[in-house]
Amino acid sequence: MSIEIAAAFSLDDLAVFDETRLRELIANVSGAVPPALAGRAFATDQPDRKALLADLAERIERALAPDARAAFALSRQQTVTAGERASAQSTMLDLLFWELTYWKTPDEYExxxxxxxxxxxxxxxxxxxxxxxxxxxxxxxxxxxxxxxxxxxxxxxxxxxxxxxxxxxxxxxxxxxxxxxxxxxxxxxxxxxxxxxxxxxxxxxxxxxxxxxxxxxxxxxxxxxxxxxxxxxxxxxxxxxxxxxxxxxxxxxxLSYTFPTLEDAWEIATRFYGAAAIQRLEATHRPELPFHALGxxxxxxxxxxxxxx
Ligand SMILES: C[S@@+](CC[C@H](N)C(=O)[O-])C[C@H]1O[C@@H](n2cnc3c(N)ncnc32)[C@H](O)[C@@H]1O
The missing domain is CATH 3.40.50.150 (Vaccinia Virus protein VP39)
Structure with missing residues (x-):
């Protein structure tokens, strides 16, 4: 059985962060989103959402520290293929997955x-x-x-x-x-x-x-x-x-993850843990996930x- 995990967030969701957090999350420090990568994610306007993304990109640019701002701006101006842009967006959203969860869907995190x-x-x-x-x-x-x-x-x-x-x-x-x-x-x-x-x-x-x-x-x-x-x-x-x-x-x-119902476990595993966790639930039919099964x-x-x- 193939398992599809829906993409949780889109680039527009970065609008949820305040200026201070944007500056911390997109920066030239280890564990942050590299500013040049972020610039590539915003490199070309998407006609249907042009205004929003342009506004958001400008807001991000203003929020960044000077060194990060320069790299972001330079990279945004460069021509990239649709594939390169999509790949930058996907990497950036992966890097920000947990932060977006905390800021955008805190109830899910709870x-x-x-x-x-x-x-x-x-x-x-x-x-x-x-x-x-x-x-x-x-x-x-x-x-x-x-x-x-x-x-x-x-x-x-x-x-x-x-x-x-x-x-x-x-x-x-x-x-x-x-x-x-x-x-x-x-x-x-x-x-x-x-x-x-x-x-x-x-x-x-x-x-x-x-x-x-x-x-x-x-x-x-x-x-x-x-x-x-x-x-x-x-x-x-x-x-x-x-x-x-x-x-x-x-x-x-x-200790293990224990959820109130199998349905709860299924939903949460789908959103946060992906195929290995879902397969485990299919095999056991119990609302419990051992940590070691998730590595x-x-x-x-x-x-x-x-x-x-
Ligand atoms: C996995 S949650 C853990 C929250 C809580 N300690 C718990 O055990 O439930 C990680 C937390 O770290 C916070 N966080 C992320 N980066 C941080 C930073 N640079 N400084 C302080 N907190 C940060 C997040 O906002 C989030 O609340």
């Missing part, structure tokens, strides 16, 4: 992570009881809520307003009043030096510059008091953190560091 349980034993390593903690890349608060139940104060920082709005609703309905929402990113944490006892980041921070990198780690070190802890939950590249003085630990147990480590490992200054 449905995905509702089935994706992360081991909260990591919070013990962050020593969060009674502490002031930063949840960096907090999203819609999968970690923020358990953290807020244990900490004195939590700063939940994220660049995506739609996810912060979801988190705000959850805080209202749970009555938790010790969480402050912050718009920010790893490389620009809007907190003073030595202002938190713990930084926690789950499935968000990574070595690439667009996901924090060295500059983001320096920000975490800056805002954490001496003796405080930085805990990276479910790290993508544990070796990088170990190379930066972190310890790596895997908590015991077993992903179970979310029960962490990298942690005690801050010394």
């Amino acid at each position: 449905r995905l992570i509702a089935g994706e349980q992360v081991h909260m034993g990591a919070l013990d390593f962050a020593r969060v009881d009674g502490a002031v903690a930063l949840d960096a890349g907090a999203g819609a608060g999968r970690v923020t809520l358990p953290l807020a139940r244990r900490a004195h104060t939590v700063y939940a920082m994220d660049p995506a307003p739609p996810l912060l709005r979801l988190l705000e609703c959850k805080l209202t309905s749970t009555g938790l009043r010790n969480v402050h929402l912050l718009r920010g990113a790893f490389r620009r944490v809007p907190l003073p030096d030595d202002s938190v006892d713990a930084v926690v980041s789950c499935s968000a921070f990574g070595p690439q510059e667009a996901r924090g990198g060295q500059c983001g780690l320096d920000e975490f070190l800056r805002v954490t008091r001496p003796g405080g802890r930085i805990v990276i939950m479910w790290p993508e590249d544990p070796a990088w953190f170990v190379g930066h003085g972190f310890q790596y630990t895997t908590l015991p147990g077993h 992903v480590r179970e979310p029960r490992d962490l990298c942690w560091l005690t801050v010394r200054k």
Whole structure:
């Protein structure tokens, strides 16, 4: 049986990002969309949507940092074939898939992570009881809520307003009043030096510059008091953190994606995980997906560091 995965987003959807985020997402840093590639994606007007794409391309161009703006503008002016443009668009949309999901379809993202349980034993390593903690890349608060139940104060920082709005609703309905929402990113944490006892980041921070990198780690070190802890939950590249003085630990147990119904699992797998996940559901007829079947480590490992200054 052949499985078709529908394209989730189109180029027009980039209009959802604000200027600050466009500047971060299309930049000459590792993990971001290369500006020349973005320029090729917008290189030739498509007659039926000319005005929108031209307006959007100009908005993007204005938002970019000077070096990125020059590369974007140059590449936009060059003649490309329809195939080259389509390929640039497809690569760019792939690179931005998760960001577009957070900004454009946050409810879909919520449905995905509702089935994706992360081991909260990591919070013990962050020593969060009674502490002031930063949840960096907090999203819609999968970690923020358990953290807020244990900490004195939590700063939940994220660049995506739609996810912060979801988190705000959850805080209202749970009555938790010790969480402050912050718009920010790893490389620009809007907190003073030595202002938190713990930084926690789950499935968000990574070595690439667009996901924090060295500059983001320096920000975490800056805002954490001496003796405080930085805990990276479910790290993508544990070796990088170990190379930066972190310890790596895997908590015991077993975790898998578990969805309320098979239909839910099917829909979410189709949108986010593609053929391997769908085949697995067809084989088992159970609303559960083991992480290993998707080639992903179970979310029960962490990298942690005690801050010394
Ligand atoms: C996979 S989600 C994880 C969200 C949350 N920590 C959780 O476990 O549910 C990744 C989050 O990182 C945020 N993010 C992406 N790039 C970021 C950056 N440069 N600085 C801070 N947060 C970022 C996204 O907006 C998104 O909320």
